[in-house]
Amino acid sequence: MKNNSSTYTNYLSEATSKAPENRAFLKKLKSKRPSDLDKSAAFLHHKAFEDIDCLNCANCCKTTSPIITIKDIEKMARRLKIKSSAFIDQYLTRDEEGDYVYKSAPCPFLMPDNYCMIYEDRPKACREYPHTDRKKIHQILNITYKNTFVCPVVAKVVKGLKTIYK
Numbered sequence: 001m002k003n004n005s006s007t008y009t010n011y012l013s014e015a016t017s018k019a020p021e022n023r024a025f026l027k028k029l030k031s032k033r034p035s036d037l038d039k040s041a042a043f044l045h046h047k048a049f050e051d052i053d054c055l056n057c058a059n060c061c062k063t064t065s066p067i068i069t070i071k072d073i074e075k076m077a078r079r080l081k082i083k084s085s086a087f088i089d090q091y092l093t094r095d096e097e098g099d100y101v102y103k104s105a106p107c108p109f110l111m112p113d114n115y116c117m118i119y120e121d122r123p124k125a126c127r128e129y130p131h132t133d134r135k136k137i138h139q140i141l142n143i144t145y146k147n148t149f150v151c152p153v154v155a156k157v158v159k160g161l162k163t164i165y166k
Contacts (some may be wrong), residue, residue: 008057011152015161022148025162026141033138034165044160045133048153058114060150065101066125068092073100079121131155 015022027035038065068076070084077087092100100109109117116122130151131140147154 003051003053003056005056006115008052008059008152011155011159012149015148015155019148022158022162023145025165026145026158029161029165030138030141032165037165038135038137039159040161040164041137041157042133044157045130045153047160048132048156052153052156055114057152058110059127059152060129061110061114061116062106064150065105065107066123066129067095068100068102068123068125072123072125075121076118076123079118130154130157 001061005156008021034105067150071086073084073092077084080087082090091102093103095101107116109122130136130147130153131137132144132154134140137144144158148158149155
């Protein structure tokens with residue numbers, strides 16, 4: 001049975017209340033780099049999705065913007081039947097690092113029912129989110145920490161990692 005949005009809020013609230021502890025743990029995990037970290041994180045990732053349904057949450061789409069690549073722009077523009085330059089002008093801006101991101105949150109393609117209007121052509125970063133099942137996860141533990149405040153799956157994965165790697 002999937003949990004409801006109030007349960008998701010509880011995961012995020014717990015991540016916020018344990019922020020210093022989580023930051024220290026992930027920093028230690030990054031330097032320690034257990035050989036089975038990717039396997040453990042992937043297991044916890046898939047386990048978390050047994051309880052969490054993105055369509056009941058969509059907090060990532062409501063609060064953050066992915067980095068959007070040129071390839072993403074081309075796919076989304078084609079999907080919307082507009083030129084890439086028009087897509088950039090209408091939807092994107094550059095962040096402090098010079099990457100393309102959406103001009104504002106929520107995502108302009110998030111529909112009221114939390115479905116994505118361009119799901120088949122969504123950006124690579126959206127397809128891979130929340131990144132807790134990727135190889136070499138030790139390389140993105142700083143991002144993982146930040147995502148504990150956004151995604152209940154990430155908060156649950158980090159909580160599980162803390163149980164495994166006390």
